[in-house]
Amino acid sequence: MQMMSVSALNEKIKSLLEATFLHIRVEGEVASVTYHSSGHLYFSVKDDRSTLRCVMWRSNVSRMRFRLEKGEHIVIDGSIGVYTPRGEYQLIAVQIEPYGRGALALAFEQLKKKLEAKGYFDATRKKPLPPYPRRIALVTAAGGAALQDMLKVARRRWPLVELLVLDVRVQGEGAAEEIARGIAYADTLGADLIVTGRGGGSVEDLWAFNEEAVADAIYAAQTPVVSAVGHEVDTLISDFVADLRAPTPSAAIEMILPDANELLRTIDELGEQMGRRVAQILHQKEERLRREAEAIRGASVLRRLVTLEESFARIGRDLREVIRYRLSQFEGRISPLERQMTESVDLRLRRSGEELRSLSEALRRNDPTLRSKEGWAEVLSEGRRRALESIKVGERFELSDGRVKVRAQCLEKRPLK
Incomplete structure (x- = not known):
């Protein structure tokens, strides 16, 4: 019995499998599927007893009309390939078709x-077509x-x-x-x-x-x-x-x-309908005018006009009397109202003048600049007004008359009798 290395055995298996299964067709259910970022497709198919690993290279994947999904029943055309470093074999797919129906139908x-x-x-997103x-x-x-x-x-x-x-x-x-x-x-x-x-x-x-x-x-x-x-x-x-x-x-x-011809026929029909309608309306208007003329002839138009004229004249006279009466009433009311308003305004003016004079006098009395003439000044300590009796001996303070500020110190303090 000849002894062989692992690599030699794998190479021999590779040559035997790839030569024996050069063009094969396999049918089964997709057990797993991975679309690799390289463009290659890695998947496996199974039946009720075993599983087969498969690969489809990028060039063939780009020609597929449908997307492979787990659970799909498919038919694969390809060949067996062996990866000798690991002693693994897989089906190299060249074409994949859905079982029992076309690839285009499945892709659709x-x-x-x-x-x-x-x-x-x-x-709801369909856009209407212009007529x-x-x-x-x-x-x-x-x-x-x-x-x-x-x-x-x-x-x-x-x-x-x-x-x-x-x-x-x-x-x-x-x-x-x-x-x-x-x-x-x-x-x-x-x-x-x-x-x-x-x-x-x-x-x-x-x-x-x-x-x-x-x-x-x-x-x-x-x-x-x-x-x-x-x-x-x-x-x-x-x-x-x-x-x-x-x-x-x-x-x-x-x-x-x-259809331009159909539209022209429609326009002609509408024109005819409009002509018939206009003729009908004119006939109705003529009949109405005829009836109105007969009614006018059957009535005494002049007598009615005279009556209306007399009614208007009478109404005019009555209206003028009413207007004159109403004006005389208003004339009697206007003079007392005018006197009353004048007296009220004069009284308000006098009161306002007295209030103004009172406020002016109060302002004059409290004006620091006027009070300074009489020898008065404000006592301030740290920016606040102080009573003179609250100043202690030795304490510094300020005097202000509204125009001049003087810094001072209390040297002596005694009450006035």
């Missing part, structure tokens, strides 16, 4: 569920048949509208990001509406309108957005987020633009 459901939870589909848009931004492929269909319908229905075409890729790598940028730019152009979409195709062809970048751009737009992608049977994420979903691009223009 996952994104739909995520955006619905964020409120992207709420009916007569003047400017519409079309975010689509300039060379596509969908654009020509939309232009044709717009010229037929409402030639007054201005159409701004923003050329973007609508399928393939990077198309979703380009559509999102186109919508964001269209939102700055002052358009009344934004229409984004393309003609029909396979699920893969239409997939750009199922990307989260496009959904974010539609949700963030202040301008109402119409999603017009594919055919009527096609339903995409952009349809749920947009303010209006149109079954086809040409149908979108039919839905958002009024």
Whole structure:
């Protein structure tokens, strides 16, 4: 029996396993999953009896349409790889598909569920569409048949509208990001509406309108957005987020633009209705005038005028008498009131003059500058007024007459008899 080192055995196992299991397909349930910051995906799958460790490198992870979640039932295409330093093997995944359904279908459901939870589909946030848009931004492929269909319908229905075409890729790598940028730019152009979409195709062809970048751009737009992608049977994420979903691009223009011919017919009908209504009103007015004329002719208009004239004259005379009587009453009241007011004012003036003289005399008596003439002064100690009898022998104090301040000291103190 040949003796082998651990490394040699691991290398031999590696070569045998990797050569034997070069292209395999494994089905199982996701037991654990880790999206590493490096971009690699580390996960494990299991059945009712065992578990298998797996890895998918960053280059393959970037091509996955859906996000791997714990508990998903999946099918893995790949090969077995052995890490010889630890003697461990794992399944190196190249492609992962949901078991029993396509990856795109699962990706669609996952994104739909995520955006619905964020409120992207709420009916309350849908913006109303203007009835007569003047400017519409079309975010689509300039060379596509969908654009020509939309232009044709717009010229037929409402030639007054201005159409701004923003050329973007609508399928393939990077198309979703380009559509999102186109919508964001269209939102700055002052358009009344934004229409984004393309003609029909396979699920893969239409997939750009199922990307989260496009959904974010539609949700963030202040301008109402119409999603017009594919055919009527096609339903995409952009349809749920947009303010209006149109079954086809040409149908979108039919839905958002009024029909000029129909509007002209409506105006003609309204004109006819107005003409009939005016004729009816004129006929009614003529009948009323005729009845009024007959009533006037049947009455004695002159007699009524004379009666009214006499009534006005009588009322005028009565009114003048009443006015003269009321004025005479007021004239009798004015003179006593005038005398009473004059006496009251004179009395108040006399009293105010006496109060003023009394206050002036009191001010004069208490004015320090006047009192100083009589030989009087204030006694102050530490800024406070003091009674002279409270000053002690030897204590220093101040004398002030309002104009001069003198510092002094008590040399002797005796009461006056």
